[in-house]
Amino acid sequence: MKPTFLSAAVALTMAVSMPSFxxxxxxxxxxxxxxxxxxxxxxxxxxxxxxxxxxxxxxGELTPQKMAEIHQLTYTLENALERIEEEIDDMQDDLEDVHKGSERMDFDKVKAKGAKYIEASNQLVKGLK
Incomplete structure (x- = not known):
């Protein structure tokens, strides 16, 4: 009987907080x-x-408890994706600096920004494997 009560409690909690989803x-x-x-x-x-x-x-089978677990872990996934998006934005900025620096023959900028871009993008590529 206890699992049923727990299931109902979790389901009720989730239902009450549904508007905030x-x-x-x-x-x-x-x-x-x-x-x-x-x-x-x-x-x-x-x-x-x-x-x-x-x-x-x-x-596995989705239950109210499993839905609560999913709800909790999605916050970490959202945080990770937000950070990745920020990092990709930075990579795009660095690559644009490399691009413009190459047009202007700005050797120092191309070297510095290129190294920063390569380091970050290599982390991303390794993470995709």
Missing amino acids: AAGHDDRHDHFEGKAAANLAEALANLQEYNQKLAEILN
Whole structure:
């Protein structure tokens, strides 16, 4: 009887908080924060780890408890994707600096920004493998 009560409690909690699911990410201050990613390497590691957790849950039967687990872990996935997006934006800026620097024969800028771009993009490529 206890699992049934627990299932009902989780389902009720989820139902009561359903309106906040539709709220924007910034409006979710009363929810879980998820694991933060300070840099691209952490974001890629979190993405890999939490994608695996999500896949494992999705491979089984979905229950109210599993839905609650999914709800919690998506915050870490969202954090990871946001960090990756920020890092890709930085890579695009660095690559644009390399592009413009090459047109202007700005050897120092091309060398510095090119190295920064290569380091970051290599992390991304390794994370995709």
